[in-house]
Amino acid sequence: MPMEYKSGYSVVCLLWGCHAVPLGDLLDRAAQRSDKLHSLSTTLTHELDIHFPPIGRLMMPRPSMCHTSSLQTPNDKEQALRVSESDLLSLARSLLQAWADPLLFLSSAAASLPHPSHNAIYSKLQELQDHSRNLGDGLDILSGKMGPSSQYISSLPYRGGSDLGQDKTSRLVNFHFLLSCFRRDSHKIDSFLKVLRCRLAKTRPEMC
Template identity: 30%
Template sequence: MFQLLLVSSLLWEYVVPTPMCLDLEGYNEVSIEEIFDRAIVMAQYTSNLTTQISEEFDENFAESLGYKARNSSTCHTASLATPEDNEQIQQTQSDDILKVMISISRAWYHPLEHLVRAVAVVKGACETMLSKVKEVEKKNEELLEEMKKILVRVHPGAEENVYPAWMGLAEVRSDNEDTRHFALSNLFHCLRCDADKVATYLLVLRCRVIHNNNC
């Protein structure tokens, strides 16, 4: 046994550990076009999901409240200065558009966490709705990372903007069911609008950065 242990120890002395590190060079070889394409697919998928969730929730839980889509001024992201039409987008610098998209995504990080918990306890909510909300939460995090990569590649050294805090937790947790449903309906409406904005901005930016606006 002693001889076996001795041989084993001698063998381990000649084992060269393989270094564990990120292949940064390989990452840098990923084209900006590929990163844009990946982000756009995520953004459009997320936008479609938020539309489905918002419509499904209103149909099942908010129509009885006489709910009508609120103006975006009630959204917690309304304080962000976002271009509202193609002309305004074209007049906005690429780094400013990227930074506002990142701010939008960050602003939804905590609300989405609470949306998952809130939908999980809504009486009558089907499992597919909950799975869609969880998927949006996941895609929002993934999309945020892709947009940060684009910002680093297109505008190295650019700093991210601050993002607005969400203050609607009390309504989402209210003991009154109508208040909860109304708050969730409004939150889904805001999420839908912001997801659509991000998807639109990414398409315009891809055209600007990759094709020099020749699309």
């Protein structure tokens, strides 16, 4: 094992506990991080809404235009309960990995966003990236404990480019749209992990 990998792995193990911690406890930590991720993305979306031009809502692309829309995911809790534990984790990992590049783009674009709160938005996006990375590290550890199926990750490349547009309204709309896509997916990730935690705890399905 290369020294750099061992060093990085050790840091992750320090944060997550790795093999010393039961699977249920690792899932608890993952669910806490995913909850924070979704909460932060929701707060960011609300901050954008405060100074969002009314015409921007008419220009907003449909949710089906999100780059992760091609991934078939459960639409509600009942459907999620019919998906295997390994597949649920695979879906959560696929969605999270699909946002590595778009979150980097949003963070770099926030500094010059034509919005009065662009500094606060930039700061929260930095925090969002940190939570996303930490959650990804934890899900990697979980997948190692749950078998090959959970380690499969669907490829969902982001092809939106790095240009939000030339005019103020277009830039706000495109930024808001991309962030709203992430908010939607962060809710899915959070829901899948909480259903997974509940199922592996052998809780009655109707209580999940």
